[in-house]
Amino acid sequence: MKKALILTFFFTLLAAAGAITGEEIIEKCDELQSFDTQKSTGTMISHDRFGDITSTFISWSRGDREFLLEFTNPEEAGQKVLRVNDTMYLYDPDAEETIRLSGSALKDTLFGDISYEDVSEGNDTLDTYNAVLDREELKKGQNCYRVILTAKKRNAPYYKQILWINRDTYVLVFGEYYSKRDVLLKNIEVLGVKEVGDKFILSHLILRDLVKGDSHTEMKLQDIELNPVLEDRLFTEEALF
Amino acid sequence: MKGYFLIRLAGKNLLRYKRRTIITVTVLAVGIAFFLLMDSMLMGTRRESELALIYYEMGEGRLVTPEYWDDWKNLPLADSLENPDELAKALSEAGIPSAKRTEFTATAVVRTGIGGSFPVVVTALDPKEDRRVNRLAETVRTGRFPSEGEDGTALGEWMAQDMGLEVGDAVTLEVTDRWGSREAVELEITGLVNSPNSQINRSYMFITLDTADDYLALEGAVSHIQVDLPAGRRERARAEERIISIAAQYGAEYHGWRDWSADYLAAAGGDTYSSGVILFLVFIIASVGLANTMLMSVMERQREMGMMRSLGMKEGALLRLFLYEAGLIGILGSTGGIVLGLLGNIPMVNRGLDFSFMMRDFSVGYRFTGIIHGVWNGMSYLYGLIAGVLICLAVTWFSLHKIIKLPIIEEMRA
Numbered sequence: 001m002k003k004a005l006i007l008t009f010f011f012t013l014l015a016a017a018g019a020i021t022g023e024e025i026i027e028k029c030d031e032l033q034s035f036d037t038q039k040s041t042g043t044m045i046s047h048d049r050f051g052d053i054t055s056t057f058i059s060w061s062r063g064d065r066e067f068l069l070e071f072t073n074p075e076e077a078g079q080k081v082l083r084v085n086d087t088m089y090l091y092d093p094d095a096e097e098t099i100r101l102s103g104s105a106l107k108d109t110l111f112g113d114i115s116y117e118d119v120s121e122g123n124d125t126l127d128t129y130n131a132v133l134d135r136e137e138l139k140k141g142q143n144c145y146r147v148i149l150t151a152k153k154r155n156a157p158y159y160k161q162i163l164w165i166n167r168d169t170y171v172l173v174f175g176e177y178y179s180k181r182d183v184l185l186k187n188i189e190v191l192g193v194k195e196v197g198d199k200f201i202l203s204h205l206i207l208r209d210l211v212k213g214d215s216h217t218e219m220k221l222q223d224i225e226l227n228p229v230l231e232d233r234l235f236t237e238e239a240l241f
Numbered sequence: 242m243k244g245y246f247l248i249r250l251a252g253k254n255l256l257r258y259k260r261r262t263i264i265t266v267t268v269l270a271v272g273i274a275f276f277l278l279m280d281s282m283l284m285g286t287r288r289e290s291e292l293a294l295i296y297y298e299m300g301e302g303r304l305v306t307p308e309y310w311d312d313w314k315n316l317p318l319a320d321s322l323e324n325p326d327e328l329a330k331a332l333s334e335a336g337i338p339s340a341k342r343t344e345f346t347a348t349a350v351v352r353t354g355i356g357g358s359f360p361v362v363v364t365a366l367d368p369k370e371d372r373r374v375n376r377l378a379e380t381v382r383t384g385r386f387p388s389e390g391e392d393g394t395a396l397g398e399w400m401a402q403d404m405g406l407e408v409g410d411a412v413t414l415e416v417t418d419r420w421g422s423r424e425a426v427e428l429e430i431t432g433l434v435n436s437p438n439s440q441i442n443r444s445y446m447f448i449t450l451d452t453a454d455d456y457l458a459l460e461g462a463v464s465h466i467q468v469d470l471p472a473g474r475r476e477r478a479r480a481e482e483r484i485i486s487i488a489a490q491y492g493a494e495y496h497g498w499r500d501w502s503a504d505y506l507a508a509a510g511g512d513t514y515s516s517g518v519i520l521f522l523v524f525i526i527a528s529v530g531l532a533n534t535m536l537m538s539v540m541e542r543q544r545e546m547g548m549m550r551s552l553g554m555k556e557g558a559l560l561r562l563f564l565y566e567a568g569l570i571g572i573l574g575s576t577g578g579i580v581l582g583l584l585g586n587i588p589m590v591n592r593g594l595d596f597s598f599m600m601r602d603f604s605v606g607y608r609f610t611g612i613i614h615g616v617w618n619g620m621s622y623l624y625g626l627i628a629g630v631l632i633c634l635a636v637t638w639f640s641l642h643k644i645i646k647l648p649i650i651e652e653m654r655a
Contacts, residue, residue: 049356154420154458180458183425185415211415211425212350212358 022131022147028170029163030125032200037062039225040201041072044114048215064124066235080240091240098240114207114217125149128156139164140189142173158185169193171200184210196226247558251565258538265534266574269633272527273578273625274585279523281586281615282594288616289437294505296376297438299498300340300467302481304328304488309464310496316345316362318419321462328491329466335483337470338373341463342366343453347426348415349446354405361400363414363446365453365463374469377436377447384408384432387449395432397442406430412446418458426456468495524628531574532636535567539640546645547652556645560638567637568630575629579622589615 038061046053055076059069067083078093088101125131129149137146144164151159159180164173175188192204201224208216233239255262295301305313308320322328325341332339343365350358368378368386378386387393394412401407407430414426428448435442453459468484470477481497488495499506546559593614644652 151422154422156422159422177423179424180418180422181424181456185423185425211413212348213352214356 020133020145022133022145022149023126025133025145025147025165025170026125026129026131026149026163029165029172032170033202034064035199035226037227037230039228039230040221041223042219042221045218045220046215047218060230060234062230062235068234068239082235082237082240084235089237089240096241098237114219128153129161134162136167137164139174143167144173169200172202186210192220194221194224196224199226201226244561247562248565251562251569254562254566255569261534261538262570262573265531265538265570266577268530268534269527269571269574269629270577270581272523272530273575273629274581276523276527277578277582277621277625278585278589278615279519280618280621281582281589282613283519284618285589285593285613285615289613290505293436293438294502295498297380297436297441299501300374301470302468302484302495302497303465303501304339304468304484304493304495305465306492307494310494313501316464318343318345318417318457318459318464319421321419321459321464322466322491322493323462324491325461325463325466328487328493331487331491332466332468332484335487337468337480337484337487339466339468340366340370340372340374341450341465342371342467343450343457343459343462343464345416345453345457345464347446350413350415351404351406351410353410355403357404358415359404360444361396361414361446362444363394363416363448363453365448365450367450371467374467377434377441380434380436380441381432382435384430386447387428387431387452389449389451391431391449392426392428392452393431394428394446394448395434396430396446397444398433398435399439399442400444400446401430401433408432414446416457418456419460419462420458422458424456426452428452466493524632528632528636531632532640535570535633535636536640539563539637539644543644543652547649550649550652560641560645563637563641564634567633571630571633572626574633575626578629579625582622582625586615586617590617 039058041058042056044055044057054073055071056073057069057071059067061067065083065085067081069081071077071079078091080089080091082089082091090099090101091097092099128151130152132148132150134146134148137144139146142164143166145167147163147165149161149163158177160178160182162176162178164175165171166173171193172188172190174190176184177186177188179185187208187210189206189208190202190204191206192202194201194203201221203221203224204219206216206218304322306320306322309317309322312320321343329339329341345363345365347361347363348358349361366375366377367389372378381395382398384395386395396406396412406412410430412428412430414428416424416426418424434445434447450463454461470480481495484495549559550556591614593612595612
């Protein structure tokens with residue numbers, strides 16, 4: 001009996017030592033999404049009770065802190081959004097001027113249910129959140145880790161996130177975003193992933209604003225190029241003009 | 242020729258051409274009266290709007306942190322005033338009425354009425370405290386202000402009508418708290434505000450300070466403290482000095498309502514220019530009418546001029562005679578215009594003009610809701626009098642100075 005108990009304890013320790021933690025899952029997930037530079041073209045479709053609105057764009061990014069998006073559909077052609085560190089600039093060719101956004105203005109809507117902050121979010125999740133592996137479960141037909149992220153910084157955009165991450169590929173499958181009062185604010189559903197080199201890029205996703213309730217926004221990336229050579233000038237305010 | 246004789250002759254001439262004199266004087270009087278009423282209305286619009294801005298929106302001034310002031314157009318909650326109670330107490334001890342407020346932007350989501358989401362400015366206040374500096378609490382027309390601890394809201398009546406909302410309906414606010422974290426606040430509409438400030442009725446929502454504190458993680462901080470100032474220029478200046486000094490002790494800054502309303506004042510300044518153009522056009526129209534009758538009068542009397550010159554009257558005396566006639570017409574017309582303007586302005590000042598039928602759906606930056614009260618402006622009446630006389634003199638001189646140089650024989654043939 002004593003021998004059996006010792007063996008059980010030993011195997012439990014072994015299993016615990018080999019078990020993956022929530023933080024490791026998030027690290028792997030972030031790692032798969034991280035790249036030095038990226039260029040892509042895509043489409044955003046906003047669906048609400050008034051119908052659909054479609055915008056197309058080209059985006060460039062370098063690391064976590066530099067991001068440029070230019071709309072290419074005729075209605076918004078030439079409008080640009082630039083993020084450099086924590087500052088964001090909007091450029092409208094009709095107005096021929098840039099608007100600098102910071103602070104709470106970053107939460108404003110860029111398109112449909114997508115905020116300026118959403119499109120330029122970095123892959124530094126663990127800097128802002130504590131991650132705990134809750135359990136493993138089947139989500140959208142995929143074996144997933146259910147990871148609960150809780151804000152460790154007061155400026156985290158959401159107090160809590162519940163993420164379902166594919167157990168084999170470490171790619172996000174579904175996410176829920178909660179406020180401090182546990183109100184479910186948004187969810188994200190990943191419908192498509194593109195494998196480019198050793199990276200997995202979320203290429204088709206739907207974002208739902210559950211407070212508004214009657215709308216959702218779809219984002220599709222068509223051409224994705226990883227690690228292209230990008231000029232420094234691209235991520236400057238002057239390049240917007 | 243003596244001036245007195247010429248003045249008497251001018252008076253007799255005016256009586257001789259009674260019909261023409263009456264027409265000319267009437268044209269001038271109507272023009273001057275129209276100018277005075279327009280001026281009264283335009284000045285009244287600005288005054289009405291400024292009072293609505295002070296009484297229902299801005300207060301006389303606000304105290305904020307320097308960082309907040311640098312970015313105040315974005316209503317940055319992150320730069321709120323810490324420990325506002327101590328500052329409010331210091332102001333109270335100095336005899337300055339004050340009230341704490343927090344202002345922030347949010348997206349309001351409604352599922353009743355027409356449904357949907359729209360941007361709003363939300364002001365959090367304590368209704369009892371706010372009465373010291375603001376008249377907003379008196380303007381809840383339907384229902385009531387939310388009570389302390391109640392997740393309720395009072396909102397602008399026009400906005401409620403546009404959204405098909407009533408007292409008892411629910412509104413969800415999507416907000417970002419002081420630190421940047423998102424939150425959703427479920428509120429019940431407890432009252433509808435209909436104030437003399439159109440902006441309040443159109444796009445403002447009000448909640449209590451404790452609700453804002455709770456949902457926005459303010460921990461006692463507020464975005465600003467609003468103050469009231471005493472009447473009288475000297476008393477106001479002294480009170481402002483005291484406020485600035487107290488604010489500095491608490492690391493805050495004081496800015497009067499004009500600082501907060503710079504955009505509005507710039508727009509109103511542009512409107513002042515436009516108003517000047519309108520008034521100038523009123524004068525031009527009146528002048529053209531006047532020039533026409535004066536020119537007719539001079540042309541018709543060319544023979545008379547020729548005859549007077551042949552009898553030995555000098556050109557200078559003739560010019561003076563006509564200018565005296567014009568001056569008398571100017572004085573009579575301007576006086577008539579001032580009397581008409583005075584009479585017309587009495588109901589405009591006391592009862593006002595109701596433009597509410599167009600102000601409900603038409604935002605022009607001004608804060609009034611539709612009824613414009615005229616104002617008394619003594620200088621405008623003086624300008625009207627002087628301008629009326631000068632216009633008559635100028636028009637007559639322009640009409641006369643060429644004709645008077647014609648040979649006598651040509652004047653006699655006319």
